[in-house]
Amino acid sequence: MAASMANGMKNSFIKSLLNSEGSHRLTNVRYATGLRLRRSGKLPGVARTFEQRLEDMKLTKQAKPPNVNIGFPLTKNSLIEEQTKAVIKKKRRQLLAIVQDGKLKIDLDKVDEESWNTNKQEQLHRLTEHYGIFRDLFGGAYFYPHVNLDVSYDIPDDYELPVYHGNRIEPSQTGRPPNVYYEAEPDTLWTLLMTAPDSHLQDNNTEYLHWLVGNIPGNEISKGEVLCDYLQVFPVKGTGFHRCVFVLFKQEQKIDYSSDRLNPNTCSLRERSFKTFDFYEKHQDHITPAGISFFQCQHDESVRDVFWNKLGMKEPCFEFVFPASYHPKQKKFPHKQPFDLYLDRYRDIKDIDEEVLREKLKSVHPFKPPTPPPKYPFLHYNDEVRGKPSWIKMKRKHMLLKNMQWRES
Template sequence: MATSIRVGSACVRNILRTDGVIKQHVRQRWKWRHSGKRPEEAMTYEQRVAALAGEKPKVVNIGFKQPTPKDLEISEKKLDESEKKSLFEKDDETVIQSIHDLWYRSTWSRDMCLAAQHYGLYQDLFHGCFFYPQFPLNVCYEYDSESVTVVYNGNTIPPSEAEAVPQIEYDFVADKFYTLTLTAPDSHLQDNDSEYLHWLVGNIPGDDVSKGEELCSYLPPFPVRGTGFHRYVFMLYEHEKEIDFSKEKMPDNCMSLQQRTFQTSTFYKNLQDDITPVSVAFFQSEWDNSVTKTFWDKLEMKEPLFEFIHPSPYHPKQDKFPQAKPFNLYLDRYRDVKDLNEEVLKERLKTLSPLSPPPPPPKYPNIVQDKYAPSWLRLKNKHKRLREMHWEDMK
């Protein structure tokens, strides 16, 4: 025999033993149960946030310092009425050129650095390190005898317009040499951390690329079909003297993708004591028919293809007597798609006339009521009027 009485947070239980002696058994219950460490031992909120954030990696500038603004006082100078009038009397090209020159002298280097960071160039090529471009790297492809395709900051250029070697121009310092690379950080077929080297010219005197040492011949872009847009990055390095690039030299007209596997970070790490990045230009490209020619004629390999094959919609096994389901919708689910499209097309042709424009849609399409039609037909007409289900193609 046992009785229990609750006293506070403890439960006192009287147990009557067989020998007639009453024994009290006290079972203590805690009002609050805490998990984890005690408050004096646990970390505070600020300590938890600091532990989750951790130490941020240091961002290193591997190039020259940001160019100081030249003639910046022109932008801060207040123009009087006569100067404003003379400015507006100039033609549009002169005004645009003046604004462009002012932008170049003031914030161009910082803006280009932010654009490269926005497109993930520094993160993918230099693992987070950055540099300030010192001058523009002008790259253009010859489109025809009268026009060219210019490389801007991430603009889209089809591979068919980038098949020939581009023209390169930039502001150079006398008595210095330059090295130019063109890589594709998104095109490698096997390793996401590697790039393909499309062009490498070293020891360029000034800006005459033709007089440089071509270490890797030019290969047109070949973004694989079904993989979206790929980035193609021109990187220009500056060095004081000629460099021995015998290790980077590739065979003439090398078309082996294995040999063209490249990492910009490794290339810079091996030569960081001699070269300094000074400018960058990049564009994006997507598959077109010229990529197939590049794979078959130049790379001599079968073109890879990445396409998502949508699985057919799942339909459970059809019931002979479906319960509580509109039979017309249930049967349409198992009909051939061609039959459904044919039905919609015939219904649409009834409302079209080759001699008159299509009629405007009704303001209140569902105001019509089919009182004496069966329920399944009323539902079908409702979907047809509202352009729902497979009738949406009638729009």
């Protein structure tokens, strides 16, 4: 009855509105019962005003609008396209006959190489966007790499470890400055940047600057102005993979980088705190991003040496330490619990591992390959455990099934 009375009050209220002010008022009224008459509105006090929505849509100082190309415009290699079209047009009939006969053989490696050379800019742009580098370094703005940035690290035995676009490199292999090469005219100026957007210990929106060289004449890195000395990467233990990015900027003129220069051989993480977005925004009238290369790295033992001997601080660690398993006080006569499993709770894990290892070594011969597992593991089970306690029967069953501590690691 109460529900019918409430519905009657709603209907009478709506009828009064129709009679007094017309049906067009229905789209603008919210009444006290909680019905929303505006299609896209919310309850009073919850709906955001038009001014608040505009504020949300406005771009802050720290973010550039997405889908803005801050680099050189994308240009297709028209010469390659014209040559390809001419060859296909000339040999179309011959290729069609070979395909129909099933005699056409294609070198897939050559096809991949040709595809890479033809669409290199778009593919590099797609890879860089996939790894979130445009989002984290330039606030969503992007560019197409027009310059091939070849970066490699020297490793023992006169080998070079190249940096591609997302390959994995160990921190111990980045102890020395890398070899950087790109094609450039001698009278041009360039800026090379190396940054780590995932390594900052306090602020996720800040990077650590590992290397910065400006006013480089042509491709001679050694003759450039070193604004920040090179520092090996140091991904902290327990933080997963870190991205290390090289960005090459082309300068329109010589730039005064005095305000960006750090102290020589500085190892202060506070001084090396850096934002590529702010650096580019400061010099955007004179520099244009033209090349990019990056790799991934994860913690290894060399990171400890960097923190202790170069940075002068203890090595942080973000690995979760699991607390020890809680076991109640041991009882002399546990009720309705497996005898061996109950005792194993209070044994040292090293003793259990030693017991398992000794049991496994009984079936291992030093000069023969391991015996394959039996097809029917329970074929002789009854003969082995006949007349023995139940806990030994259960233990033997776990051994045959490779369960619990007998599981193959």
